[in-house]
Amino acid sequence: MKADSASAQVVDKWTPYRKAQPAESPPELVVPDAIPKDERVWVPVEENVWFRPLLMCASRGYWMNLLKVRKSGVLSRHRHPLPVHGYVIKGQWRYLEHDWVATEGGYVYEAPGETHTLVVDEHVEEMITMFQVNGAMIYVDPDGNTTGFDDVFTRIDKCRAHYAKNGLGAEFIDQFIR
Numbered sequence: 098m099k100a101d102s103a104s105a106q107v108v109d110k111w112t113p114y115r116k117a118q119p120a121e122s123p124p125e126l127v128v129p130d131a132i133p134k135d136e137r138v139w140v141p142v143e144e145n146v147w148f149r150p151l152l153m154c155a156s157r158g159y160w161m162n163l164l165k166v167r168k169s170g171v172l173s174r175h176r177h178p179l180p181v182h183g184y185v186i187k188g189q190w191r192y193l194e195h196d197w198v199a200t201e202g203g204y205v206y207e208a209p210g211e212t213h214t215l216v217v218d219e220h221v222e223e224m225i226t227m228f229q230v231n232g233a234m235i236y237v238d239p240d241g242n243t244t245g246f247d248d249v250f251t252r253i254d255k256c257r258a259h260y261a262k263n264g265l266g267a268e269f270i271d272q273f274i275r
Contacts, residue, residue, distance in 0.1 A: 104190070123275045124256075126152055131163065132225070137163060137263045140256050146172060150273045153253050159231040160249045166190070166217045166224040174214040174239070179231035181207035188224030190217050199226070212237060 106191055106262075128151050133139070139147035145168035152161040159179075163186070164247065183205040191198045192213035199205050207213070216226050236245040261267035 121154075126273065126275060128273075131227075135265075137202060137260075137265055140259045144168070148252070150256055150270060151254065153249050153256070153270065153274045155249055155253065155274055156241050157248055158160070160252050161227065161229050162252070164226050164228055166222075167222065169219040172215040172217065173234070173236055174212070174238050176212040176241075177207060177209060177230070177264045178233060178235070179209050180207075181231065182229040183207070184227045184245060186225040186227060188217070189219045190221070190224050190226065191218065212241065 121137040131149070131151060133149060136155075137238050139149050145166065151158065151163065154160060166188075167173065170204045172190075183199065185199050185201050185203045186204070187201055189198050189200045193216055194213050233246050233248040235243055236247075237243055253274065256270040257267040260269040
């Protein structure tokens, strides 16, 4: 009897969930080529700076993307009203306001309210970091005066415009929107 019970547990363990998923739940998103083979997927921010959308969560107001930088210098000074998470895939970067350096394989948590100036140093040929940005990036001058912003909706718009121009089609971004 015990052998039968153990066999049933093994079978149950490998049996997929039998019930329907919630009707209101959006489909999962699997991005098999997070670092894409097709360079057109990278959306330009400025010369030698791009982002690659992974998830544009319009229903929750956040986005996941890869940031790729192939230049040295200051990228932006910005503030976040909500937390940001980052994982450095390649290269390194830092903030002028701190003494730490985010290096390959490292994780960074940015607290809400923090204002910082992102820098890629000269010796870094290429930096790629995955960021989850919640809420917005509010661009500011050194005194904190607002100079612009990005949120999930401005990012979606930038993607639509870029993909419409480069032949992927404006609707290419739709696969990443939840």
